[in-house]
Amino acid sequence: MTALGTALDRWLGRGEASITTPPMDGAFRPNDLLDAAASALQAPAPDDLAVTALGLVVSSGCSLLRVNATGGAPVASFDAEIGALAGLPDGGAAVALVDGRIVFVGGRYDGKTIAARADVQCITVLAAAADGALLVANGSAAHGSADWKRDLMEKGASGSVWRLEPTSGAWTQAAAKLAYPNGLLEDGDSIVVCESWRCALTRISRGAVGRGARVLEDLPAYPSRLSRDADGAVWLALFAPRSQLVEFVLSEDRYRRRMLDEIDSDYWVAPCLRSGRSPLEPTQQGGVKQLGVMKPWSPSRSYGLVARLDGAFRPTASFHSRTNGRRHGVTSCLTSEGRLYFTAKGDGLVGAYAYKGSMA
Amino acid sequence: MSDRPQVEPPLLEMSGVGKDYRGVAALKDINFDLRRGEVHSILGENGAGKSTLVKILSGAVMPSRGEIRLEGQQIHIAGPAFARRYGIAMVYQETSLVSTMTVAQNLYLGDEKFFNRLRGIYIEAQQFLQSLNFPVDPTALVVSLGTAKRQMVEIARAVRLKAQIIIFDEPTATLTPEEKHHLFALIRRLRQEGVSIVFISHALEEALEISDRITILRDGSHVVTDEAKTFSRETIIRHMVGRSLTDDLYGRAADSRKLRPAGEKVLSVQNLSMQNFVRNSSFSVFAGQVTGVFGLVGSGRTETARIIAGVAKRDFFHGGDVRFDNKSVRYRTPRAAVGDGVVYVTEDRKGDGFFETMSIADNIYIGRISSRHSQGLVASMSETRALAAEWTRKLNIRALSSDSRVIELSGGNQQKVLIAKALVQKPRLIIFDEPTRGVDVGAIAEIHHLISALADAGLAVVVISSYLPEILTLSDRILVSRQGRIVEELSPNDATSESIMFAAVY
Numbered sequence: 001m002t003a004l005g006t007a008l009d010r011w012l013g014r015g016e017a018s019i020t021t022p023p024m025d026g027a028f029r030p031n032d033l034l035d036a037a038a039s040a041l042q043a044p045a046p047d048d049l050a051v052t053a054l055g056l057v058v059s060s061g062c063s064l065l066r067v068n069a070t071g072g073a074p075v076a077s078f079d080a081e082i083g084a085l086a087g088l089p090d091g092g093a094a095v096a097l098v099d100g101r102i103v104f105v106g107g108r109y110d111g112k113t114i115a116a117r118a119d120v121q122c123i124t125v126l127a128a129a130a131d132g133a134l135l136v137a138n139g140s141a142a143h144g145s146a147d148w149k150r151d152l153m154e155k156g157a158s159g160s161v162w163r164l165e166p167t168s169g170a171w172t173q174a175a176a177k178l179a180y181p182n183g184l185l186e187d188g189d190s191i192v193v194c195e196s197w198r199c200a201l202t203r204i205s206r207g208a209v210g211r212g213a214r215v216l217e218d219l220p221a222y223p224s225r226l227s228r229d230a231d232g233a234v235w236l237a238l239f240a241p242r243s244q245l246v247e248f249v250l251s252e253d254r255y256r257r258r259m260l261d262e263i264d265s266d267y268w269v270a271p272c273l274r275s276g277r278s279p280l281e282p283t284q285q286g287g288v289k290q291l292g293v294m295k296p297w298s299p300s301r302s303y304g305l306v307a308r309l310d311g312a313f314r315p316t317a318s319f320h321s322r323t324n325g326r327r328h329g330v331t332s333c334l335t336s337e338g339r340l341y342f343t344a345k346g347d348g349l350v351g352a353y354a355y356k357g358s359m360a
Numbered sequence: 361m362s363d364r365p366q367v368e369p370p371l372l373e374m375s376g377v378g379k380d381y382r383g384v385a386a387l388k389d390i391n392f393d394l395r396r397g398e399v400h401s402i403l404g405e406n407g408a409g410k411s412t413l414v415k416i417l418s419g420a421v422m423p424s425r426g427e428i429r430l431e432g433q434q435i436h437i438a439g440p441a442f443a444r445r446y447g448i449a450m451v452y453q454e455t456s457l458v459s460t461m462t463v464a465q466n467l468y469l470g471d472e473k474f475f476n477r478l479r480g481i482y483i484e485a486q487q488f489l490q491s492l493n494f495p496v497d498p499t500a501l502v503v504s505l506g507t508a509k510r511q512m513v514e515i516a517r518a519v520r521l522k523a524q525i526i527i528f529d530e531p532t533a534t535l536t537p538e539e540k541h542h543l544f545a546l547i548r549r550l551r552q553e554g555v556s557i558v559f560i561s562h563a564l565e566e567a568l569e570i571s572d573r574i575t576i577l578r579d580g581s582h583v584v585t586d587e588a589k590t591f592s593r594e595t596i597i598r599h600m601v602g603r604s605l606t607d608d609l610y611g612r613a614a615d616s617r618k619l620r621p622a623g624e625k626v627l628s629v630q631n632l633s634m635q636n637f638v639r640n641s642s643f644s645v646f647a648g649q650v651t652g653v654f655g656l657v658g659s660g661r662t663e664t665a666r667i668i669a670g671v672a673k674r675d676f677f678h679g680g681d682v683r684f685d686n687k688s689v690r691y692r693t694p695r696a697a698v699g700d701g702v703v704y705v706t707e708d709r710k711g712d713g714f715f716e717t718m719s720i721a722d723n724i725y726i727g728r729i730s731s732r733h734s735q736g737l738v739a740s741m742s743e744t745r746a747l748a749a750e751w752t753r754k755l756n757i758r759a760l761s762s763d764s765r766v767i768e769l770s771g772g773n774q775q776k777v778l779i780a781k782a783l784v785q786k787p788r789l790i791i792f793d794e795p796t797r798g799v800d801v802g803a804i805a806e807i808h809h810l811i812s813a814l815a816d817a818g819l820a821v822v823v824i825s826s827y828l829p830e831i832l833t834l835s836d837r838i839l840v841s842r843q844g845r846i847v848e849e850l851s852p853n854d855a856t857s858e859s860i861m862f863a864a865v866y
Contacts, residue, residue: 018678019631023630026625029851218683
């Protein structure tokens with residue numbers, strides 16, 4: 001009966017199969033705090049942040065830039081775009097390039113390059129583990145990180161998490177079959193992974209490959225990178241909002257296949273880091289001003305969102321750049337010296353918001 | 361406020377009137393007088409004796425002692441028919457119309473001729489209703505009418521019977537502000553025509569607005585009678601409860617409260633739809649917090665709550681999702697919801713809340729046996745009594761005994777029985793729909809304390825209310841509903857009555 005009921009629900013689009021998105025309320029109550037934040041750096045497509053001996057650095061295209069130094073030369077430049085970045089305990093940085101290589105800048109491994117693995121070609125996150133290893137998230141086994149939209153539209157779940165020993169270059173798989181792991185955080189003996197396409201955070205225990213426990217799910221936006229601050233709070237960047245329209249397209253296989261085959265990816269009915277710049281895009285961001293208040297009537301495909309989670313990964317506060325904001329497509333965030341830094345990749349900007357300790 | 365000249369002697373006079381129930385005095389030697397063409401409000405807490413007093417006047421209850429004089433002549437109101445003969449009519453809080461009959465049939469009920477021509481009755485009723493400016497179709501079945509129109513029919517019946525005294529018992533409890541405005545205009549018109557009005561309401565502002573004089577009762581005794589203009593809200597409350605409730609009730613500044621932090625997300629309503637009542641509505645409810653839901657009548661608040669609790673059904677197609685404890689749920693009956701710990705405390709306590717002719721104990725026990733904590737198929741008398749004793753004490757339900765029928769209780773105590781019936785089900789999420797409608801100020805404070813205590817104990821609490829001060833006082837977060845969806849979330853620390861109303865209207 002249950003199986004029949006589930007099948008019926010799926011056919012009718014009811015229950016679990018209904019096309020819904022979680023509300024942005026409670027800790028996710030919208031505000032304009034990201035738009036109120038100061039601009040720390042303007043750079044093309046800033047993506048990932050890390051704290052190193054040189055200070056706060058951000059990846060932007062093929063370059064590594066200092067955030068709080070204006071007009072200076074890049075810290076480092078590479079022959080391929082940077083896919084992920086991690087600050088190391090010795091003050092150096094590990095840089096993952098989009099072709100799968102990992103290059104060390106500064107610190108004890110300065111100049112070292114670890115060759116790409118054939119099955120790890122979409123590195124989305126690097127994180128330093130307490131034991132000196134490097135945690136590596138491979139977003140997809142099928143597509144590169146620049147092709148993330150296709151991975152979502154194909155409902156990809158081929159991501160994996162690896163432990164890499166920088167000294168020996170040995171790779172050990174920690175988890176597989178993840179739906180685009182896009183954020184990593186070591187939490188005691190386990191690793192918490194953001195699964196972007198499941199809109200959830202999953203805990204992976206050591207030695208339990210392929211199985212994970214949800215620590216947070218039903219997020220209203222697609223999660224990206226994670227960081228922890230000195231107070232033990234966790235900061236989560238969310239790079240695009242979920243919408244019923246995209247959920248509907250994800251449920252319509254034939255339509256979606258045709259869209260992937262025939263339409264330029266910029267104009268897909270899919271989330272993006274910045275929308276509203278072309279009249280060819282799907283209907284979006286429509287609104288009407290009523291008594292001085294902008295009332296949206298059409299959902300946006302892009303948004304800016306950073307969430308603060310407590311030690312148990314429960315949302316306690318959030319920072320927004322709404323539909324009409326200018327800080328969309330937040331791919332990473334971290335705190336440094338009492339300020340929250342975030343990369344608004346969609347709008348080419350690193351923002352800094354001064355917060356006073358607990359935001360709860 | 362009226363500046364009509366005082367007419368002496370009084371139209372109606374009650375001297376030393378008292379009423380005992382099984383030796384317990386419900387009304388103690390009351391002196392009350394009503395002048396011709398005045399609006400006289402009777403105010404008091406639950407159990408103060410207001411209802412008993414007007415029931416004596418309407419012939420529903422016989423006094424144990426005292427005398428009643430009408431135009432100087434002593435009268436004995438032996439029953440409702442006698443009251444009607446003396447020109448005394450009562451408009452009940454919950455209307456006493458026959459719902460399966462038409463409006464016209466109800467108007468002429470008990471006054472039918474031997475041979476009735478229905479068409480003639482309809483024409484006569486139409487003319488009569490038009491003369492009162494009541495937009496009610498005389499051929500409509502009462503069951504199809506809203507509360508406001510039912511009340512119009514009830515009032516029309518009283519006027520048709522050429523009542524010289526009309527008693528209104530909580531007439532505004534279920535009315536929208538616009539309907540209330542119409543009712544007050546009618547009362548003023550009746551007053552100008554020389555009809556005397558006895559007005560009972562828990563809404564003190566209404567009493568102050570409409571009354572010429574106010575009488576306050578407390579614990580069955582007369583406290584004070586004076587011109588309405590001599591009272592303020594504060595003095596009325598002090599007379600009613602014998603203490604100041606300022607700190608307990610709405611006087612407390614919302615911003616001085618420490619809001620409770622959100623616990624686990626217990627409920628997530630996603631894109632819920634039900635015809636035109638609920639339209640793509642989404643919101644979350646968290647443990648350990650009171651989530652207040654404000655909206656105008658018709659904004660879909662109650663319908664949303666009823667879908668969540670399995671009382672109503674969402675749209676068959678694209679009806680949205682309700683996730684309780686991160687699990688998609690679709691309750692087909694309230695029992696299934698109660699089984700999961702989702703309990704809805706209805707706004708219509710008499711219609712949906714309890715069995716009013718059954719005892720307090722039986723009603724509370726019914727709540728218990730419909731929950732997942734019930735064991736066995738046989739009703740246990742000892743458990744019934746124990747539960748009744750426990751919850752009567754916990755919620756301070758004022759009744760002669762737990763065997764008293766719910767219908768005999770005042771509105772506030774009935775509401776407490778309803779809440780007890782819900783709490784014995786050990787809910788994890790409890791939804792209160794208009795928890796203090798038709799409840800006196802003393803009981804409001806008690807119910808508010810109870811709701812706060814439930815949230816402090818970690819329950820997820822939702823309070824749906826049309827009363828802004830209540831929402832501002834109770835809530836840790838405020839959701840505003842408009843046209844079938846949640847349109848705004850506000851923090852009580854930032855929200856004002858104006859900002860909430862703005863969100864509810866625009």
